[in-house]
Amino acid sequence: MFSDNTMTTSPLKAKKTNVRWIIVAILFAITAINYADRATISIAGSAIQHDLGLTSIQMGYIFSAFGWAYVIAQLPGGWLLDRYGSKKVYAIGLVFWSVSVMLQGFSAFFAGITAAVVLFSFRYLMATFEAPSFPANARIVAAWFPKQERGTASSIFNAAQYFATVIFAPLMGWIVHYFGWHYVFFVMGAIGLVMLIFWLKFIHDPKEHPMANKAEVDYIEEGGGLVSMDMGKKDKTAKQKGPNFNLIKQLLMNRMFVGIYLAQYCINAMTFFFISWFPVYLVQARGMDILHAGFAAAIPALCGFSGGIFGGVFSDFLLRKGYSLSLARKFPIVGGMIMSMAMIGCNYVDSIPLVILFMSLSFFGKAFGALGWAVGSDTFPKEISGLAGGLFNMCGNLSSITTPIVIGYIVAVTGSFEWALVFTVAHGFVAAFCYLFLVGDIHRVELKAVKE
Secondary structure (H helix, E strand, O other): OOOOOOOOOOOOOOOOOOOHHHHHHHHHHHHHHHHHHHHHHHHHHHHHHHHHHHHHHHHHHHHHHHHHHHOOOHHHHHHHHHHHHHHHHHHHHHHHHHHHHHHHHHHHOHHHHHHHHHHHHHHHHHHHHOOOOOOOHHHHHHHHHHHHHHHHHHHHHHHHHHHHHHHHHHHHHHHHHOOHHHHHHHHHHHHHHHHHHHHHHOOOOOEEEOOHHHHHHHHHHHHOOOOOOOOOOOOOOOOOOOHHHHHHHHHHHHHHHHHHHHHHHHHHHHHHHHHHHHHHHHHOOOOOHHHHHHHHHHHHHHHHHHHHHHHHHHHHHHHHHHOOOOHHHHHHHHHHHHHHHHHHHHHHHHHHHHHHHHHHHHHHHHHHOOOOHHHHHHHHHHHHHHHHHHHHHHHHHHHHHHHHHHHHHHHHHOOHHHHHHHHHHHHHHHHHHHHHHHOOOOOOOOOOOOOO
């Protein structure tokens, strides 16, 4: 239902509202909390490892708990989004992942391996309920934004992962230092529950939003926005009793998607270094205490935030200047991935400021090129955008399992982080290669009909 200002009989065309930017601001805020909840374990990691007497390999497995559940839940989560819509599925997920974060704090009341199992289990549950969040973000952007604004909108919610570190890493470091690591989980879980109020108040479909007028909805629809995506849920795909694997096979057989999936795996590998091992690296390899490590981690994250926003804005700028969608998306992705390899410089310096500088350049570049969700909003088949987003996120987040574990083994075997940084940097090179040589033309895919 459109707002009352659409019912005017004035001969002048009504000025369009800008509710879509409020929508993306809500996505940004909740995604920041989403990533802060994931990062709780990294900020508290050194204290947890010390208190529970865990090895680097054991910590690697605890870090990976999120990845196992997150990957497994992607396809069911995407299917739920297509069947029930983004608003309802996201709201339920927000409640249960926030409660799961709070429950992780109770692991402090156990000892040794029992505490580790409790921590692993509730982190696993948190990831299960977070699984639909990014596919839902992409669906909402596809519904609320025309093509020429999609890169900016996607980069805003994606940049929240860096802003989360800027805002919450110092806060969490302060809480760990003065109150104990388990209080981090209690505080972050409570913040998530508060955000549910804003989600329920502001998130609606474009044609049903009480604050959006017809002029804005028409502008979105004329620009290729899927404004009716969640209205009615009448398409046959939405009525499936589970994920349609014939449709999934079509996506996996598509060369463009194979390149996008592999690149996203590599981009996320770099992300999970930053949100799992980076604060531990500052403490164990660079001799910082957890309070200062929390503040130091915020500097590269701030660069990542600015790089993420700038990458999306620059991509949309190229699109508005008449460049093809493929060039407008690929140019910042490839350039950003090349810049992300700057962190290798940390292996050749002893100065903490230089370490932060190289990490900041790497974070900026990685974020500048992290346009995978914008590409997804441009390419996912509209009939199964949730399922396609789930598959994309599943492939990308396989690295959330492998990266923490591999780095844990590398550190345990070599006794340093030098080869861990080489391992991380190699992913930036592969991501650039994928967009240069595998992806090809970027376009929205039309599905072939399949038998019921």
